[in-house]
Amino acid sequence: MLELRNTYYAGLPSAIQKKWKAHLSLREFNVGDHLPLDTGGGVICFPITCVAMIGIRAAELPSTFLRFSGHTAVIGATKIFHVEKAAIEATICCGGYAFVMPAKVVSQYLADASVSADWNSRYLSLLVEEVSISAHCARSHNSIQRIARVLLEAFDNLPGGSEVTLTQRKLSDLIGVRRETVGSELIRLHRMGIVSSGKGKIKIEQRDNLSKMACDCYRHSTQSRMTALDLWKTIPWQID
Ligand SMILES: [Zn+2]
Secondary structure, three states, X not given: OHHHHOHHHHOOOHHHHHHHHOOOEEEEEOOOOEOOOOHHXXXXXXXXXXXEEEEEEEOOOXXXXXXXXXXXXXXXXXXXXXXXXXXXXXXXXXXXXXXXXXXXXXXXXXXXXXXXXXXXXXXXXXXXXXXXXXHHXXXXXXXXXXXXXXXXHHXXXXXXXOOEEOOHHHHHHHHOOOHHHHHHHHHHHHHOOOEEEEOOEEEEOOHHHHHHHOOOHHHHHHHHHHHHHHHHHOOOOOOX
């Protein structure tokens, strides 16, 4: 029943859960590993304890950080929804376990093409919304607001009380500010007792106070993710 710890798996109709179970394989991933999303016709991952940083990349351009995905996410759904122009990359930032399943298993249970087209467009509009929030955030909010937002999003994906493995360099890459700025803001948060950090790991000590510092994008992206989960829960899977 370990697979039910993943919100997306738990959100499937029980008949689908039973059918897919035979195709799941539990794999351990370490910090820095890339999830093998493109292996053998594509796989989708249901994280249980690991957390991945998701980047989106168009054509030959460098990837842009989109979100963290842990036990409240599914990774590789772009394979199901045929979002071919945008490649998703997933790099582990907190080691742990995930269930991996061939994407073709999912396709077998998807309804006919006309229904799929509707789901594709709804999924795509959510993806566009997420990219827009990221772009707006980078342009409009200061470094402490963005650091607070990113840390909250990372921790929302972790099993309770864990630390996230994020170096200052990585955090500055994700947010797009100088590493020195990230360093001095983390020291400030540390002195205020809001986070503790060391050896490339960060832990939130006072969540409420960190929330007060984060920009509104945190709330917007959380809502967007809840809408995505609701969408997943209403996919008309074909069960014969
Ligand atoms: Zn923002």
